[in-house]
Amino acid sequence: MKHIAVLGLGKVGLLACELLHEAGFAVTGYDLRPAAADLPFATRALDVRDPAAVASAFGAVEAVLSCLPYHLNLALAEAARDARIHYFDLTEDVPTTQGILALAEGAERVMAPQCGLAPGFIGIVGASLIAGLESCRACRMRVGALPQNPSGLMGYSFNWSPEGVVNEYLNDCEVLEGGEIKQVSPMEWIEKLYIDGVELEAFTTSGGLGTMCETYRGQVPDMDYKTMRYPGHAKLMNFFFHELLMRERRAEAGEILVTAKPPVSEDVVYVHAAAEGMRDGALVRDEFVRAYKPRVLAGKRRTAISWTTASSVVAIIEMVRDGELPQRGFLKQEAVPLEAFLATGTGGHYARM
Structure with a gap:
């Protein structure tokens, strides 16, 4: 896993892009109207309601992180499964998670919702x-x-x-x-x-x-x-x-x-x-x-809520890349070892006060 798409470039999404870039990923950030800025990664416009555009974006990466509102995530998870790429998000919504759990049956890559602070x-x-x-x-x-x-x-x-x-x-x-x-x-x-x-x-x-x-x-x-x-x-x-x-x-x-x-x-x-x-x-x-x-x-x-949320999901993505977590199927947060999480370059932010 080298190339990753990040959907939604708000405070958490932008920071996640920057942390992923620092962790050695090739990052492309997508938003409906990406802001022009001097960033160390590419940004592109994407309407996630356009299935063809989403499929095209997912075809160029090995993983996707959704930092979008929870009600958009189930369709994106399905598109990621169909594209045979890893999927991560920050949702706290229970029905959305249950839908992704069903999608994960037989998935060839990791399906990992709830990777933020709580759940996460x-x-x-x-x-x-x-x-x-x-x-x-x-x-x-x-x-x-x-x-x-x-x-x-x-x-x-x-x-x-x-x-x-x-x-x-x-x-x-x-x-x-x-x-x-x-x-x-x-x-x-x-x-x-x-x-x-x-x-x-x-x-x-x-x-x-x-x-x-x-x-x-x-x-x-x-x-x-x-x-x-x-x-x-x-x-x-x-x-x-x-x-x-x-x-x-x-x-x-x-x-x-x-x-x-x-x-x-x-x-x-x-x-x-x-x-x-x-x-x-x-x-x-x-x-x-x-x-x-x-x-x-x-x-x-960075605000506390921004860096704690972004650091959590990026640390989990690092662990999947490095083979420290399963490479396919539904990933439960309680299956992530705390010591290994804190030992990652990004998860280590949680180890210091």
């Missing part, structure tokens, strides 16, 4: 914690992408896709409870926790576990994923979506929220994963807790 890196961390125990009774995974200096009652800024956030806040959430896979409501099970002395609340959101419930059913009785926000956020979002009925107007809800709370440059990504179980005859609790902030990558200062 958090699943790699959770699986590592579980593997460190002789038996695991519970695994809890939490991620929060937040402004460092919040203002207003909501305490939030939309540094990530508003479409994706709305989807996570409104779709049912898969958990393991008492050894059974269950669907629970989003923005519930609210809990309090602290990271570096900062008080946060965590609540259920959709998609963060990826395929982990199915993987660990029968092994880990209790498992859940929650999003972290500053205190009071869940109450306001429940009022917005349910009492004001904005759940029935998702597109408009996203526009309202991002207009009210636009992106900030000073953000922080909190990662909190914990697993409880037995080791050497004793009950223990192992934790992975980090606060990632903006840093300079590929010569430019």
Whole structure:
């Protein structure tokens, strides 16, 4: 795998292109209207709704990374399978992932959705914690992408896709409870926790576990994923979506929220994963807790959410290229070894604070 196409040249897509270039890939970035810029890789215009144009672009590469909205990814995954090239994306949408899982049956190359932060890196961390125990009774995974200096009652800024956030806040959430896979409501099970002395609340959101419930059913009785926000956020979002009925107007809800709370440059990504179980005859609790902030990558200062997301997927692509991961079929994030991930040139960004 040498040549790779990256679809969608927003902040994450552009950074992924630059990191892939640094990792030795020949990169072509595609967008409906690619911005003119002095970049070390080629960029071209592409309308992903044109099957012939997509097939032509995919015919010139060995792999594709979609950094586009989740609702476009299933068709792109099918085109990648038909072109016999590796496929990667950042989707958090459960039905999209299930569709790609079905496509992966008999695929000649890797089909790897959910390669971002959550789902993605958090699943790699959770699986590592579980593997460190002789038996695991519970695994809890939490991620929060937040402004460092919040203002207003909501305490939030939309540094990530508003479409994706709305989807996570409104779709049912898969958990393991008492050894059974269950669907629970989003923005519930609210809990309090602290990271570096900062008080946060965590609540259920959709998609963060990826395929982990199915993987660990029968092994880990209790498992859940929650999003972290500053205190009071869940109450306001429940009022917005349910009492004001904005759940029935998702597109408009996203526009309202991002207009009210636009992106900030000073953000922080909190990662909190914990697993409880037995080791050497004793009950223990192992934790992975980090606060990632903006840093300079590929010569430019990047927001925390941008570099954590882009670094996760690029590290996985490196591992596939280098033969450290399977070369065909559906790739689960929990199948990615954490130590090997952190040992890659790009995944190593996660190893330093």
